[in-house]
Amino acid sequence: MMMPELTFSVVVAGALGGAMGAIARFLLDRYLRAGILVANTVGCLSLGVLVGFVSAFAADDASGDPASWQPLLVGLLALGVTGALSTFATVALRAAQQWMEGSRWMAVGMWAAHVVCGVAAAAVGLTTGWQLAG
Template identity: 35%
Template sequence: MNWLLVIAGAMVGAPLRYLTDRAVQSRHDTVFPWGTFTVNVVGCLVLGVLTGAVTAGTASSEIQLLLGTGLCGALTTYSTLSYETLRLAEEGARFFAAANAVAGIVAGLGAAFTGAAVAQAMWA
């Protein structure tokens, strides 16, 4: 039964990732992959809040499977971050490649920590 929760979350997360990526990227005339950056940071924030809620006992393991593993797992994409960084470097946009790698990881971790802190403030 748990796998159905993961599938249900992923069925929402995957198209949400694609649509958000396209919507964000279409608004920026730059080689920097703002769409992927956005979905990764938002997903990390949601996962941080969710983890804090589960730790505080206000969210169940089923919600964690649905939203954390399913939705956030399909929404965020480390592989695309890696691919886009490599593509930028190969195309000679080395500054953007370095900025994508560093900013993606730092912002993602920051969003996860912020989400967990917000959850702890709300439910602890």
């Protein structure tokens, strides 16, 4: 996993990215019926691309350490934007609400859609990122 050293500048980059991701998630949820599904899927895809891209560069690097690659960019995008954009906590809350209201199949379906789309998007992202770096 590519975890940069948490310097002050990386933390600030993560906070700025987090603000951008949270605003994007809010807007998606507000204006799209499946906004949270879109946010989670895009978050998984973008994190997959970033991890694949950085890992491909690290594989070519003599040190092989992806954590040393652009820590501010990793802080901004991986820790900040993607972390705040994708939110499975919101899915958990909505699924629990549906479950408690008796819509158990809807709750299970919501979780299944988020997990399947998230894993598929992350796999596509990893492959895409690796190929972009190559």
